[in-house]
Amino acid sequence: MSRGAALPSCRREFGGSRMKKLTFASVAVMALAAALQPAGAADTDVLYGRPPVVYAPQPAVVIFTWTGFYFGVHGGGGWGHTDVNGSPYLVTSNGPVVFAPTPVGVDVSGWLAGGQIGANYQAGSWVVGAEADVSGANLTGSTTCISTPIVAGVVIAGLPLPANCSVKVVGLGTIAGRLGFALDRTLVYGKGGAAWANYKYDLTPDNEVADLLPTFSGNETKWGWMLGAGVEYAFFDNWSAKIEYNYLAFSPSNHQFTGTGAGQFVLNTGIQQQLHLVKAGINYRWGWAPVGIRY
Numbered sequence: 001m002s003r004g005a006a007l008p009s010c011r012r013e014f015g016g017s018r019m020k021k022l023t024f025a026s027v028a029v030m031a032l033a034a035a036l037q038p039a040g041a042a043d044t045d046v047l048y049g050r051p052p053v054v055y056a057p058q059p060a061v062v063i064f065t066w067t068g069f070y071f072g073v074h075g076g077g078g079w080g081h082t083d084v085n086g087s088p089y090l091v092t093s094n095g096p097v098v099f100a101p102t103p104v105g106v107d108v109s110g111w112l113a114g115g116q117i118g119a120n121y122q123a124g125s126w127v128v129g130a131e132a133d134v135s136g137a138n139l140t141g142s143t144t145c146i147s148t149p150i151v152a153g154v155v156i157a158g159l160p161l162p163a164n165c166s167v168k169v170v171g172l173g174t175i176a177g178r179l180g181f182a183l184d185r186t187l188v189y190g191k192g193g194a195a196w197a198n199y200k201y202d203l204t205p206d207n208e209v210a211d212l213l214p215t216f217s218g219n220e221t222k223w224g225w226m227l228g229a230g231v232e233y234a235f236f237d238n239w240s241a242k243i244e245y246n247y248l249a250f251s252p253s254n255h256q257f258t259g260t261g262a263g264q265f266v267l268n269t270g271i272q273q274q275l276h277l278v279k280a281g282i283n284y285r286w287g288w289a290p291v292g293i294r295y
Helices: 003-048
Strands: 061-063 068-086 089-092 096-101 104-123 126-151 161-183 186-205 216-234 239-259 265-287 291-293
Touching (some): 068 126, 104 265, 161 216, 161 265
Antiparallel strands (some): 068 104, 068 265, 089 265, 096 126, 104 126, 216 239, 239 265
């Protein structure tokens, strides 16, 4: 074989050997890098600590507060009882005649509507406040009342004189303190304070005794005390709805009526009343807004 023919064969053997060496070297480097990587990461953690874990920010927690001033409207119904105890009265027409009215009780019921204004202050879960409200009302009731004539000191028991006795509450209101416990947007509360009511009274004799028995009417505003309880829920930050019960009691009072009809007369009466009210209402509050806090 000639020298020229042997030279290419030697080159092929040398080139193939070199490629094999490069391949083996590459694999060895990759294996070494893989082996050294955990150790390098561990060394980094020892020197600098693990990298911090970053979390997405949590949403703000909104803390609702009942603190602020408010006003609103309400409507509802009520019922109650009035005890009337009249003293004997003198009528001078065709001779002196005394009429002795029988004690009577009148039940009233009906509707009411009005408005309120107040303020609250919240400390923790406790809420203290004050509220004043006023209502127009139509609480009415009537019953038959009997008067017995007394002539020359003799009671004419067989001649009862019937009449219609009516009572009407035309207005009422309360001024009260409030103490409640808040469950976020729900407020459970009690209240107590002063109350007033305007009463109208009428005694109208039946037709058959209209010439004998006088007619009288009158009105008075009475003051007393009240207790109540209710629940209020804030369906928006500034708007809330409530429902509550009120008990109103008025001290006994003496009222004097001057009547007309068969002569003139003066009727002295002792009157005592109680009222029960159920009211639903809506309030608009302004002042302090809910607070958002990030933890």
